Structure formats: C-alpha cells, structure tokens
Amino acid sequence: MSEHTLHFRPADGFRARSKAVVDNPFLRQSFRGAMDFLMAKRAAQFPDPEELESLRSLGEAIRQYNLAKLPDLLLQLESRLTANGVKVHWAETPDEANAIILGIVQGHGATKMVKGKSMVSEEIELNHAAEAAGIEALESDMGEYIVQLAGEKPSHIIMPAIHKTKEEIARLFHEKVPGVDYTDNVDALIQIGRDVLRRKFLEAEIGLSGVNFAVAETGTLCLVENEGNGRMCTTAPAIHIAITGIEKIVEKLEHVPPLYSLLTRSATGQNISTYFNMISGPRQPGEKDGPEEVHLVLLDNGRSQAYADEQLRKTLQCIRCGACMNHCPVYSRIGGHAYGTTYPGPIGKIVSPHLLGLDATAGLTTASSLCGACGEVCPVKIPIPELLMRLREEAFSAPRANPVMRGQGAGYSPLISAIWRAWAVVYQSPALYRMVSWLGSRLGGFLPSRQGAWTSVRTPLRPAPKRLRDMLRERG
Amino acid sequence: MSALARDRILAKLRQNAPSTANALPDVAAWYAGHRPVETAADKARRFRHFIELAHAEVHAVTPGNWTQTLHAVLKARAIDRLLVAEGTPHGDAALDDLPPHGIDCSVYDMAIEAWKTEMFEATPASLTGARAAIAETGTLILWPDALEPRLMSLVPPVHIVLLDATRIHNTFFEAMTAEGWKNGLPTNALLISGPSKTADIQQTLAYGAHGPKELIVLLIETTEAAQ
Amino acid sequence: MSEPVESARRPSDIYFFATCVVDQFFPGAGMDAITLLEREGIRVHFPEEQTCCGQPAYTSGFPDEARRVAAHQLTLFPEDWPVVVPSGSCAGMMKHHYPTLFAADPQRKAQAEALSARIHEFTDFLVNVLGWQPQDRGGDCTVVLHTSCSARREMGVHLTGRRLLGDLKNVRVATQDHEAECCGFGGTFSVKQPEISGAMVEDKVKALKATGAELVVSADCGCLMNILGHAAWQDEQAGRTTPSLPGEHIASFLLRRTGGAQ
Secondary structure, three states: OOOOOOOOOOOOOHHHHHHHHHOOHHHHHHHHHHHHHHHHHHHHHOOOHHHHHHHHHHHHHHHHHHHHOHHHHHHHHHHHHHHHOEEEEEEOOHHHHHHHHHHHHHHOOOOEEEEOOOHHHHHOOHHHHHHHOOOEEEEOOHHHHHHHHOOOOOOOOOOOOOOOOHHHHHHHHHHHOOOOOOOOOHHHHHHHHHHHHHHHHHHOOEEEEOOOEEEOOOOEEEEEEOOOHHHHHHHOOOEEEEEEEOOOEEOOHHHHHHHHHHHHHHHOOOOOOOEEEEEOOOOOOOOOOOOOEEEEEEEOOOHHHHHOOOOHHHHHHOOOOOHHHHOOOOHHHHOOHHHOOOOOHHHHHHHHHHHHOHHHHHHHHHOOOOOOHHHHHOOOOOOHHHHHHHHHHHHHOOOOOOOOOOOOOOOOOHHHHHHHHHHHHHHOOHHHHHHHHHHHHHHHHHOOOOOHHHHHOOOOOOOOOOOHHHHHHHHO | OHHHHHHHHHHHHHHHOOOOOOOOOOHHHHHHHHOOOOOHHHHHHHHHHHHHHOOOEEEEEOOOOHHHHHHHHHHHOOOOEEEEOOOOHHHHHHHHHOHHHOOEEEEOOOOHHHOHHHHHHOOOEEEEEOOEEEOOOOEEEEOOOOOOOHHHHOOOOEEEEEEEHHHEEOOHHHHHHHOOHHHOOOOEEEEEOOOOEEOOOOOOOEEOOOOOOEEEEEEEOOHHHHO | OOOOOOHHHOOOEEEEOOOHHHHHOOHHHHHHHHHHHHHOOOEEEOOOOOOOOOHHHHHHOOHHHHHHHHHHHHOOOOOOOOEEEOOHHHHHHHHHHHHHHOOOOHHHHHHHHHHHHHEEEHHHHHHHHOOOOOOOOOOOEEEEEEOOHHHHHHOOOHHHHHHHHHOOOOEEEEOOOOOOOOOOOOOOHHHHOHHHHHHHHHHHHHHHHHOOOOEEEEOOHHHHHHHHHHHHHHHHHHOOOOOOOOEEEHHHHHHHHOOOOO
C-alpha cells in the first residue's frame, strides 16, 4: 500500500516552462494554428445551438446519474465482466496498477507489449515501469509512437504530437527508424509508421488499451479511435489488458450514444470516429481470433478523493475530449508540456490536484484568467472555472484538520492571507475605504513606476486624482 | 493486493456517495425530440453521403449482381486474392462466383495463430457482411463471429462490406434499441465509419494508418428501399 | 439577459454601483454613464457607502474575505430599483456568484437572490430595459469593441454593446481576430502568471490594432486597464508620444457620440 512515488512537482518550474514557450514565436504560432483548426472543426459540428445545449445537458445528466451510483455500478460492471470471462483487477495507486499489469505480462513469460492510446497508462507511467522490468512497451497510436520515439510525453490528450511539425517528425523517423530516408510527405511518414507497427502487432504477446466507456449492464468496454491500432491491440495479441479510471462507467448501454457523439464532435470535430470497438469478452470456443484473456484494471489514484466532495465530484464527469484545451487561451499559448502533468490544460488543472496532491500542483491552479471558455465548451458541463476557484481556496487557505484534499493548504502564505484579510477589513468598511481610496487619489502620482509583474508589459497603475465620488460631490 | 484495494476503494466511495439517486436521464426522449423519423430511401442516401465523406467508396448493387461488382472492384485494383467467410451466405456466394474469374478466394478456417503472418502479409482484401448501419454518421455495424472473425475487417488493406439498405437505422441509439443490444452483445461489436485514418502529423489527414486503407461498401438497394 | 419592459415599467430611479476600479481608476467613465442615464430622464442614486463587489478575493481563493465585503454591498440598495453596474465582470459577480457565496446563510442568501434579479450590466440596461436607440451626432469613425469574458459568458450581454455601437450610423464597428478570446487580465492572474498574461494581452493588442480602428471601447474597465496599459507600454518602448491604441469605456463613447451632457 505504498504511496505513489512522486517523480516531480509539476508546479515547480511551471512559469519557467511557460515562459520558454511564449518566448518562442514559432511554437506560439504553431499551437495557435492547431487550436484554431480544432475550434473551427468543433464549431462546424454544432450548427444548432439548441441541439448543442440540450445534448450537453443530457451528457451532464448521464454522467451525474452514473457518478451518483458509482459504487453500485462498479460492482455490477465487475460481476457482468466476470460472467463474460473478463478478469477484473482493482488498484488504488499507480504502483499497484503497474504491479498488476506487469504481473500479468510476466505471468505469461511475455516481453513484448503493444499499446493503444491510454492516458491512464500515461498517468501511472506504465512505460517507465515496463522498461524497468525489461518489458518492451511500444506505443502504437501514431501520435504516441512519434512522441515515444522522441523520448517525450504527449502534449495533448487527443493529439499527442500536436507540438511537432512534419519536418521534425521526418528527421525523427530518419534518425530513429532503421533504413528510412528523410521525407516530410505526411502519407509517406504514416506509411513508415504503419509498416513498423504492423510488424509489432503481428509479434506482440500483450495488447494494452484504455477505455472510453465501461457499460455496467452488459459488461462492455468501449474504445473510440480512428487509426485501428486500438483494435489491433485488443484483437491481435493473445492477452488484452485494459486500464481505466473508476469514473468512466455508465450503467446503461443507451447512455453511450449521446456521450460518444459529444466526445468525437467536441474533440476533433468529427461526427463519429472511424472505429467504435465494443469488447464484451475474450475469444469464445469456436471463435478463431480475439484475445484468449481479457483483463480490466480499475484505477482509483485520487478519484475517490474528488468523489467525496459534492462540488469536486463534478471533476469526474469528464469524458476526456480535450475541447477545454483547444479553447483555452492559456493552453494555446503554452502547449501541454509546460504544465508538467499527464493531463494538461483546464481539465488537467482540476484533475491533477487529486492525482498528485495540491502540494505538487497548487501553483497550477493560478494559471487561469477564469475566462470561462473551457466551461462553455465542456460537453458534460463541468464548471471548470468554479472548480478552479475552489481548488485555489483549498490550496491557499491555512492547513485545516480533516482536509478534503491531499495537500490542502500547501500554497498557504501567512503574508498573502493577511493581505487579503486587511483588504476585506478596508472594503467592508465604507469609512476605511473612503480613506484608503482618497489616499490613493492623492498619492497616485507618487506610486512607483515599477509595480512588480504588472509593469513587465504594462504602464504602471495610477489612481485618478479625483474619485468618482469626489466628482459627484463637486457636481452637487 | 487487488482484493484489498477493491474493498478500500468501494468503502471510500460508499462512505461519500450521495444518499439519493438522480433521475434516470431520458435518452429516448432526447432522440425522439431531435432526430426525425426518416424513410428508408432517405436513410440510404444519408448513410451514403456520410460514409463517402469519410472516404469510403460505395457501389449500389442488387441481390443478383453484387458479385459482379465485387469482381470489378477487385479487378480495378489488380487484386486477385480475397479473404471470405465460408458458411455465410455472402461468403459462399463469393466462393461460387469469383474463382471462375481468376480470383483466389481464401477462407478463415483455422485459428489466427496458425496463419497470422499470412493474414498480415499476404491478404490484400477481405469481404464481410454488415449486420446493420447508421444513417446520420455513415456507419457500418459489424458483429464478428466464429464464421466471420474480428480481424477480417481490420488487417487486409482493402475491406469490402456487403450491406442491405433495409438494415440502415437513423441513429446509433435507434440501432441498439431496435436490436435489443442490452440483452446480449457478442464478444466484439464494431462500428466502422470509413477506412483507417489519422491526423496525428500536423493535423494532416492520412488514410490507412493501421487498418484498411480502403473501405468499399456494396449497398444492396432493393426497389422497396429505393422508393 | 433581461426581458425588455414596456415603457410603463421604465424605471424612474436606479442605483449606480460604480465598482472600485471605476471609482478609483476610471471615474470619468462612471461620470459619463451617470450623465447618459440622467439625460435619458432617470434619477441615478449613488450609495456613498459602496466599495467593491468582492470579486478579487473570490477568484483568488479567499471566499471568506469576499463574503465579508459582499455582505456589506447587500445592505446598500433598500429600494426596489434596478442596480446598474458599468462592468460585466462585477455585474456577473453580483448577479451569479452572490447567491452561491451566501448559500450557507439563508437570510443573506435571500437578500442576494433578490439583489441578483435587479443587477444589470450598463449596456444590457440601456438595450433591454430602456430600449434606448442612440442617435449618432458624430462624424465618420471606426471603433473596435472588446467584450469581457464575464460579460460574454456569465451575463450573455456581449450582443448589447455591439447592438448599441451598430445603432450609431456614422460608426463602423471593426471585428478583431479571435474576438471572443480573453485579453489576459483575469485579476490576480495578470501578476501571478505574468508571462502568459503578457502573451495574451500582446496578442489582443495586436489583433485590435490590426483592425485599423481609431479607438477600442469596452464595457469593462479591468480589460481596458490591461489592454490600454500594454498598448501604452509598447508606445513607451518605441518612444511614441501619441497613443497607438486609444481606448475608453463604452459609456464615454456613447455619451460623446449622442450629443454629450446637453
């Protein structure tokens, strides 16, 4: 039951990392272009505002209905899957999840695992753990494959290699894939990836995947994808291991179509993905393909903490479409790597504190102007700005007994808290406010011309020589 | 470890689960209010429109002539080898009609382990049926089974699908409710809406990422459906 | 957005909640808003005891402090008159967040809800309550409108500013690239994440200037402080003495275009 080892504290160095990106005009332009493209594609999928609003409301209701019944549904899912022949495992921490997965792999004496896209496997750093155990864990989603080949991490949950240009990928393939000449033709690059990875699908003993929706009433794991690598990973190898967070569950099969429609339309502006892969069991007697064994790993990793609080529970409504990133003016300025967390962008800022603790992530909660673009596009209406304000409160208030979150109070500063208390004293007292604002109007011209971060790109703030109340009094 | 984790996770959730359940969302009402009932011909038209948008090739055929179209499709690509599902009506029809035209029809008659390399490296095309389809997204529904296994619709670079237009539903929701899916699903059920694709390199769309590079639909439109 | 009312229900009196930013930094904008309302025959009451809506503490994660300051504002508007706020952001705080802020205090929650129903952002009040049709008396001019995120997303009033400017027959309203995107102000965000905020305001100013408009107008002084502050900083850096991007509150612009104080 060891606590997951924290490899680093994402909030440390966030400002330095984001500065490096905003100071790079090429990266700035490239992120902006990519996000503009995705925003336009989403908008084209929702021409009717009434349909969009009612579908978002339905999506929200479905997610909230299922979260309210979560413990019962997990048991129902487990029992249905077990009856279907799927082996169900539970993990509280990333370490436990890795131990379960690597245990299955080693139990079969296997050394080659091919992976479909799974953010939860990124969350638990499975590739790292597999490598340490001498197991090859190869990413097969084109974007993930590129990122892994480059020794990097995904910068977007839907488009992992969105930070890379085709020229960079061309150089990468030329350098890292044996026998490949430089080409920046995208079709040719994809063909190179296809050739390498089809050989891996043929040889791999273990296929690993994520899960988009787990249906309790039928015991079905649903996977959404365009490339077909997810189907390869879940069909060609003898063993399929799926991993998911405990929240991705719906009771009824009929809950799937609205969520699936919201997911692909919000994520990439597609009316549907190329493949929707519904897995309800391993190969049955007489069937000629499909895995002999199917495993599902259910991971908590902080989700039960978010679940415990009525407001924070809304975090778990997420269906991982990434629309909040695509529409976020902060994400589109700094890209995904600056956050330092598995899940970047607005959703990352509200999910990561539960996965990693506020002690590692308090600073990230301030990286939002609360403009509300994320909440506006969220297909399941997660009130992301409200949740960010709540997390700021949890992060910056004085440490309390029985905190609702790990790391509560980690950002507490007696000085900052005292300043806000003093601010409240002034602003709740008309007399004090009058005095302080009068002083401001008198001293405006004497305020320093350097006002910290504000004047790094702006002229100093100077109160007007006369306040509105003075002007009104003079007017009579 | 896993059993202990299970108990602890469930205990934490139970301790904090809401005491009252939310009302069951009325998914059917949403679809009734937002998706019109369509004629068979409209559904066929919409299906065709959307799957073609997704880069699939659609041929209108009849119950009597579809193997001729199938042959023409293969000939146009200089493909002389086709994987078919023996024991299915369409597989048997192909087995009867194509070999005289010089097409070598192979069958999926043993477990994949016995011929995986051949499947991956020497199977240029396959023919499967589709159980049903969805008009609003241009989607084929396949339920692979012992006769027509899962990899047939995934590994060969050209995947040809025979679809009866009368099997087209308006929406995914309509398909699963009309067919009673919640009462039992096969080990693997699939929605397929075009050939395999990716936009992972600089948002540039490329087809044939890992699965079929081409998806060809032979759409059987009887006079009833065409009306 | 408020429902338009018939002239019979056109209010004779309103409260004006200036906001702390307007009181201290943009008093001219507050004065112009009041003047315009008075010119339309409305008695404007300015409760002297008003301070701040509490939003800075609220968004920074200090809801207790915000609640104390907000509780004071709840006491300032005894008559059943509309409360007009020349800022979408502060109006949003009072209209949408006050009821949440006092969720645990039934008495204050009821007060907050009653107040919430009477809160109007300035341009929303002009369009949807007064049904005001501005008569343009100025010469040809091109302006660009920046709408704050709260005005747009919380108050749904991004259309009213555009509508008012559109009614001015000699004014061309330019549209900037990424019109709906945040200017990067975000209260304490601008100083906690100065690099990102700086990049956002840089892009915003660039987009506004690219329209060729003579003037940027906004119904939110927080955004103006940020946008004009950055434009002026750029001018300083470049040694320019005339502002490359002048700007003002939409109240000042509307008042001037429609004949001033009279």
